[in-house]
Amino acid sequence: MQRTKMKKEMLFYVPELPQELILEILSWLPVKDLMRFRCLSKTWTTLMFHHAFVKLHLQRSSKNKHVLLSFYQYDNTVGDWNDASVAVAPCSIHGLLENPTSTINNCIRRFSKTNIVIGACNGLVCICGYFDDTDDYMKYWVRLWNPATRIMSQDSPHIVLFASDYENEPCYLGFGFGCDDSSGNYKVVVILLDVQSHKRETRVLTLGDSSWKKTLTCPLFPLLNQVVGQLVSGTLNWLALSRFGYGPYGYEWDTVTIDELVIFSYDLKNDTCRFLLMPHGLLEVPPCEPYLGVLKGCLCLSLDYKNTHFVVWLMREFGIQKSWTQILNVSYDHHQPRHCFPLKFMPLLMSENEDILLLADEGSQFVVYNLRDNRIDHTHGFNVQSYFYVSYDYVQSLTLPY
Incomplete structure (x- = not known):
């Protein structure tokens, strides 16, 4: 007992x-x-x-890296791509490489079509909302969301752009989100186009502030059609043209020269900017605009070469032109049936030892590419129609979005 x-x-x-x-x-x-x-x-x-x-x-x-995917998803009941919703999926790298479809389906969250995902940093995702029911002005605001804790902030102060002062459509603007590691401040950056002065203007909202601040004004240069800036080493980066004083309503791609193609880089710590150069090995302008992304914390440039090859470059040391390395150069003929137009790919993630690359094509399909053997390992179809996949480095964290 x-x-x-x-x-x-x-x-x-x-x-x-x-x-x-x-x-x-x-x-x-x-x-x-x-x-x-x-x-x-x-x-x-x-x-x-x-x-x-x-x-x-x-x-x-931070030692257990994940990837955040954002994309547009088609609603079969509506029948109109213009009504596609914005989808977000924080995923494990292992799960995406093994089975992209089930991994995405298990963690997907949808937002309305008037939202844009403009970045992820330290476990926080920045979502920009906008109001466009008038021709006179556009209204923008942001919310921060932590997918791991499911906590979302309130709407930020609004930024209102009147058509008489600014070219206010999203396609003429640049958006970005990141953290100034020296201060620990999270910042949202918007690059504006002043139609009166023909200048670029940068507005910054620091998390916790009550208003947007003008930090930079510079001569007008065209941003390419990729709206969201890529976060690397405390900077936000967009593809641009070093063609100052150009008209406010865009550019003709077939008139661009290789010397004009640059990366506009905004420093979150100092609120300054500079232009980064393309790889030395990129000798001519591709037939369509390249895509700037991030793989393993490095800037990644992907492009079509003469509509015959898909090429991927990696900037291994940020800001150092000599560090650009070509990691993929593959012929479309060898890896897909011949079509009138080549299949367009989007790099999403690379394995830790850099021997596997996950790509998304223009349709609902994922391609797992073996870089070591230069071949496609396998493909996965996605059971819901979707398009324009973008990936961001992501970690699960307890970071509060306010």
């Missing part, structure tokens, strides 16, 4: 661990588990969102 009583007492004995050890253990756990543990006590709830613990957990989580 005495032995049975001792066993019961031992079952209910929980040793009191040092708080430092508890923090160390918790900092390695996934966000999903930590969210469940909040119900244990108010103390634990407070702990989960203490800035020191959030920072420690983010440092640990």
